[in-house]
Amino acid sequence: MFDNFVVPDLLPAAPELFLAAMACVLLLVDLLVKDQRRTVTFALTQLTLVGCFIIQFATSNGQIAYTFSNMFVDDLMADLLKLFLYMTVIMVLFYSRGYIIEREAMNKGEYYILALFATLGMMVMISANHFLTVYLGLELLSLSLYAMVAMNRDSVVSTEAAMKYFVLGALASGLLLYGMSMIYGATGTLEITGVAERIAMGGVNKTVLVFGLVFLVAGLAFKLGVVPFHMWIPDVYHGAPTAVTLFIGSAPKLAAFAITMRMLVNGLLALAVDWQAMLIILAVLSMAIGNLAAIAQTNLKRMLAYSAISHMGFMLLGIVSGVVGGRVDPNLVLNAYSSSMFYVVAYVLMSAGSFGMILLLARAGFESDNLEDFKGLNKRSPWFAGMMLMLMFSMAGIPFFVGFFAKFAVLQAVVISGYVWLAVVAVAFSLVGAFYYLRVVKLMYFDQPTDASPISAPMDTRILVSANALVVALLGLFPGDLVHLCTLALAQSL
Amino acid sequence: MSNYPLLSLSIWVPIFAGFLVLATGSDRNAPLARMLALVGAILAFVVTIPLWTGFDNAKVGMQFVELGSWIPRFNINYHLGVDGISMLFVLLNAFITVIVVLAGWQVIEQKVAQYNAAFLIMSGLMNGIFCSLDGILFYVFFEASLIPMYLIIGVWGGPNRVYAAFKFFLYTLFGSLLFLVALMYLFVQSNGSFEILEWHKLPIALGAQIWLFLAFLIAFAVKVPMWPVHTWLPDAHVEAPTGGSIVLAAIALKLGAYGFIRFSLPIAPDASHELAWFVIALSLIAVVYIGFVALVQADMKKLVAYSSIAHMGFVTLGFFMFSAMGVEGALVQMLSHGFISGAMFFCIGVMYDRVHSRQIADYGGVVNTMPKFAALFMLFAMANSGLPATSGFVGEFMVILGAVKFNFWIAFAAASSMIMGAAYNLWMYKRVVFGDVANHHVAELEDINKREFLILALLAAGTLWMGLYPQPFTEVMHASVNDLLRHVAISKIQ
Numbered sequence: 003m004f005d006n007f008v009v010p011d012l013l014p015a016a017p018e019l020f021l022a023a024m025a026c027v028l029l030l031v032d033l034l035v036k037d038q039r040r041t042v043t044f045a046l047t048q049l050t051l052v053g054c055f056i057i058q059f060a061t062s063n064g065q066i067a068y069t070f071s072n073m074f075v076d077d078l079m080a081d082l083l084k085l086f087l088y089m090t091v092i093m094v095l096f097y098s099r100g101y102i103i104e105r106e107a108m109n110k111g112e113y114y115i116l117a118l119f120a121t122l123g124m125m126v127m128i129s130a131n132h133f134l135t136v137y138l139g140l141e142l143l144s145l146s147l148y149a150m151v152a153m154n155r156d157s158v159v160s161t162e163a164a165m166k167y168f169v170l171g172a173l174a175s176g177l178l179l180y181g182m183s184m185i186y187g188a189t190g191t192l193e194i195t196g197v198a199e200r201i202a203m204g205g206v207n208k209t210v211l212v213f214g215l216v217f218l219v220a221g222l223a224f225k226l227g228v229v230p231f232h233m234w235i236p237d238v239y240h241g242a243p244t245a246v247t248l249f250i251g252s253a254p255k256l257a258a259f260a261i262t263m264r265m266l267v268n269g270l271l272a273l274a275v276d277w278q279a280m281l282i283i284l285a286v287l288s289m290a291i292g293n294l295a296a297i298a299q300t301n302l303k304r305m306l307a308y309s310a311i312s313h314m315g316f317m318l319l320g321i322v323s324g325v326v327g328g329r330v331d332p333n334l335v336l337n338a339y340s341s342s343m344f345y346v347v348a349y350v351l352m353s354a355g356s357f358g359m360i361l362l363l364a365r366a367g368f369e370s371d372n373l374e375d376f377k378g379l380n381k382r383s384p385w386f387a388g389m390m391l392m393l394m395f396s397m398a399g400i401p402f403f404v405g406f407f408a409k410f411a412v413l414q415a416v417v418i419s420g421y422v423w424l425a426v427v428a429v430a431f432s433l434v435g436a437f438y439y440l441r442v443v444k445l446m447y448f449d450q451p452t453d454a455s456p457i458s459a460p461m462d463t464r465i466l467v468s469a470n471a472l473v474v475a476l477l478g479l480f481p482g483d484l485v486h487l488c489t490l491a492l493a494q495s496l
Numbered sequence: 497m498s499n500y501p502l503l504s505l506s507i508w509v510p511i512f513a514g515f516l517v518l519a520t521g522s523d524r525n526a527p528l529a530r531m532l533a534l535v536g537a538i539l540a541f542v543v544t545i546p547l548w549t550g551f552d553n554a555k556v557g558m559q560f561v562e563l564g565s566w567i568p569r570f571n572i573n574y575h576l577g578v579d580g581i582s583m584l585f586v587l588l589n590a591f592i593t594v595i596v597v598l599a600g601w602q603v604i605e606q607k608v609a610q611y612n613a614a615f616l617i618m619s620g621l622m623n624g625i626f627c628s629l630d631g632i633l634f635y636v637f638f639e640a641s642l643i644p645m646y647l648i649i650g651v652w653g654g655p656n657r658v659y660a661a662f663k664f665f666l667y668t669l670f671g672s673l674l675f676l677v678a679l680m681y682l683f684v685q686s687n688g689s690f691e692i693l694e695w696h697k698l699p700i701a702l703g704a705q706i707w708l709f710l711a712f713l714i715a716f717a718v719k720v721p722m723w724p725v726h727t728w729l730p731d732a733h734v735e736a737p738t739g740g741s742i743v744l745a746a747i748a749l750k751l752g753a754y755g756f757i758r759f760s761l762p763i764a765p766d767a768s769h770e771l772a773w774f775v776i777a778l779s780l781i782a783v784v785y786i787g788f789v790a791l792v793q794a795d796m797k798k799l800v801a802y803s804s805i806a807h808m809g810f811v812t813l814g815f816f817m818f819s820a821m822g823v824e825g826a827l828v829q830m831l832s833h834g835f836i837s838g839a840m841f842f843c844i845g846v847m848y849d850r851v852h853s854r855q856i857a858d859y860g861g862v863v864n865t866m867p868k869f870a871a872l873f874m875l876f877a878m879a880n881s882g883l884p885a886t887s888g889f890v891g892e893f894m895v896i897l898g899a900v901k902f903n904f905w906i907a908f909a910a911a912s913s914m915i916m917g918a919a920y921n922l923w924m925y926k927r928v929v930f931g932d933v934a935n936h937h938v939a940e941l942e943d944i945n946k947r948e949f950l951i952l953a954l955l956a957a958g959t960l961w962m963g964l965y966p967q968p969f970t971e972v973m974h975a976s977v978n979d980l981l982r983h984v985a986i987s988k989i990q
Binding site for chain 1: 522607610657662684
């Protein structure tokens with residue numbers, strides 16, 4: 003009966019298996035840990051992630067490996083993105099620890115365990131080579147996130163945000179599934195590389211395919227948080243506890259980029275002309291609405307939410323400049339997509355740092371998430387004002403910070419593809435964007451503090467925020483290696 | 497001497513010194529911060545002196561060249577070099593930085609370390625602009641230098657500083673973002689090179705040249721500033737602290753003019769010829785109309801700010817005559833304006849520190865209480881109106897001579913503005929310095945101290961040296977200017 007059963011090669015999925023096992027172990031361990039000693043759970047979670055990092059690093063051999071009947075792929079892009087993912091999550095958890103300890107409702111092991119499951123979901127997304135694997139990872143991520151947003155269950159804003167996120171997220175998942183079923187109908191397969199092969203062979207009903215594509219793009223756009231599928235972003239970013247916002251605002255962007263690459267590029271590159279046209283609209287709208295709406299915000303988390311929308315729009319510009327005139331030129335494609343990847347990595351770094359700053363200033367009973375709370379920070383702590391200054395200028399895309407080179411990389415790809423007008427539109431909205439980042443700097447440096455209390459954050463948060471901002475500056479001075487890594491990683495998967 | 501990376505030193509010594517000053521921290525260590533800043537500024541000036549002494553006047557092309565790969569993926573190089581045009585500005589910049597540190601010695605009591613650090617870092621970044629031979633390196637320095645100036649205006653400025661700081665930043669950013677797109681366009685046209693000198697040789701069709709020229713024009717016209725995009729300058733000057741005004745007038749305005757020489761003229765020569773009438777018209781408006789505007793100012797700083805715009809009008813006028821006389825005159829004018837406008841702003845600062853008013857109406861009879869100051873102020877007011885034997889005369893005279901050859905009526909209009917210059921400068925001088933003692937503020941004035949005398953004496957020495965014996969300055973320029981004009985004369989249309 004089991005004659006046909008072949009044990010799949012587990013090695014490519016070793017980090018995922020390790021993480022899944024550890025998450026289950028942690029669930030049990032956490033039962034025995036009292037609230038006061040939650041650090042044990044924290045430490046074990048971090049060790050798990052470090053373990054994943056090591057396993058990932060050790061098992062990466064630079065080859066493309068398919069396993070689980072080609073549903074799962076392990077290539078350089080997956081390796082690199084997952085390594086960034088572990089680092090991001092480790093950083094995020096360090097940031098959140100102080101915040102969580104100070105808030106009773108959240109000081110449960112669940113936060114860490116949900117974070118681990120969310121991470122697992124993202125890892126599956128990154129390595130997906132099958133539409134259903136994409137969906138599986140995405141749902142694991144989303145369900146964990148819904149719960150995390152609602153963790154502070156006595157807060158009306160948080161529960162409202164979670165509800166909104168859940169309803170809209172479910173809708174987006176539905177759209178995505180519907181799109182997938184159309185593609186299955188047109189090509190007869192759900193395996194991503196298989197879909198590409200079927201289309202290349204010809205004889206595929208293009209109408210059905212494009213119809214499916216529309217739904218696929220809509221679902222993706224929701225997960226990326228680009229206009230007009232962005233409605234949830236400001237509310238969720240604002241409503242979720244800051245530690246959770248930090249999580250949502252950083253790592254999932256890596257995974258969202260990965261599934262965009264997998265589905266649109268690996269699977270449907272033949273339809274590039276169609277999806278590029280859709281993404282251009284999404285990108286321009288996101289930059290416009292994200293940047294303009296951010297100006298009106300008084301809450302920093304909400305402002306960063308709109309800024310996230312505009313950043314994702316900017317990132318899409320790289321993805322739309324891969325294919326020109328329906329011809330696939332490998333150099334052009336690589337240049338464009340690796341620029342986007344660089345952009346995402348840089349953005350995650352900046353975003354984590356900015357939310358980290360909010361966590362740094364927050365204390366029990368005080369969220370410090372209003373713009374006003376940053377007033378006169380230079381008087382209270384010149385060092386951290388300097389760090390926030392770097393993060394904000396980096397977000398605005400001013401050199402010498404990594405944000406500039408991220409924008410630069412994408413813009414050069416756009417110009418090389420001949421979309422000079424698109425580049426002009428993008429820089430015009432960057433100018434609008436600069437205004438609200440400058441306003442944060444203005445509050446910190448030009449205004450007098452209203453709150454003179456010293457910063458009470460624990461040492462690890464302080465060191466991490468500083469390190470995070472300094473890395474943003476350092477990568478701004480020497481962006482070469484990171485850009486090269488992104489190119490190298492994508493070169494294999496294209 | 498040329499074995500040392502002199503240009504790198506001239507860029508990074510002040511920046512490094514700036515961070516060192518920043519590390520002295522709070523105002524308890526203010527004396528140390530001042531001392532360190534002065535040592536840093538002097539050291540930074542000393543390392544630029546070999547650029548002058550070791551400069552080969554006969555050599556065409558770049559000297560002290562340093563070349564290294566910076567971001568190989570985009571072919572961006574760390575490529576530095578100076579020719580006869582840019583070398584002098586590096587020295588001027590380093591010299592003015594020493595002046596600025598001295599100028600803030602007693603006046604600045606709040607956040608001393610940050611104040612001095614901002615100027616030192618800014619000085620290094622601006623040296624970077626003058627030395628860059630790579631388009632992106634240039635751009636990166638060009639934009640990064642906005643950050644310290646934004647902070648200088650916003651933190652230590654006058655009552656309306658926030659508005660002025662934002663206006664300064666966003667205006668300039670607006671110009672430079674289109675410039676960035678133009679750089680990328682050139683990158684694509686030149687098959688992947690960001691070398692400015694390569695672009696000088698690159699053939700470009702007229703239509704594209706005109707677009708490039710316009711993109712450059714917006715970036716540099718804002719920076720110069722030319723009429724009608726000059727409105728940020730009076731605001732920025734009025735609100736900035738004395739040191740900020742000095743740097744802004746003496747160096748920052750030169751960046752725009754330098755951009756015309758390095759980018760517009762040689763990269764788009766045909767468009768330059770084609771659109772010369774346009775730039776000349778704007779320059780003449782600046783020279784004549786802004787002269788009238790200066791005449792009616794009630795605020796001394798505003799008056800000098802408008803006179804700066806008028807003087808910079810001479811500079812752009814000189815460039816677009818396409819003759820050696822005009823270009824060299826413009827360059828001399830730029831250097832001379834560095835000394836004179838710096839001195840004028842400092843003189844106003846001296847009075848402002850004592851009376852806390854910049855209104856002409858609040859003064860009168862200053863000569864009675866401050867005779868030494870009145871004498872030096874007289875020299876600079878005369879120099880600012882172009883008195884022979886001061887540097888102000890040499891530049892304007894050369895430009896007018898160049899203009900006579902080009903078109904008599906342009907020369908006529910430009911020359912008439914020298915009368916305007918005399919009118920607004922001397923009228924202001926008369927109202928402020930001569931007459932009876934106007935009020936008790938003036939009666940209580942103390943004459944300048946040794947520090948202030950030293951600053952004015954240094955600037956006076958520069959002004960007179962250039963006025964009486966300009967040859968050492970023009971000699972340095974000859975070869976490079978002739979080479980530039982050769983480039984501009986050859987059509988790039990193929």
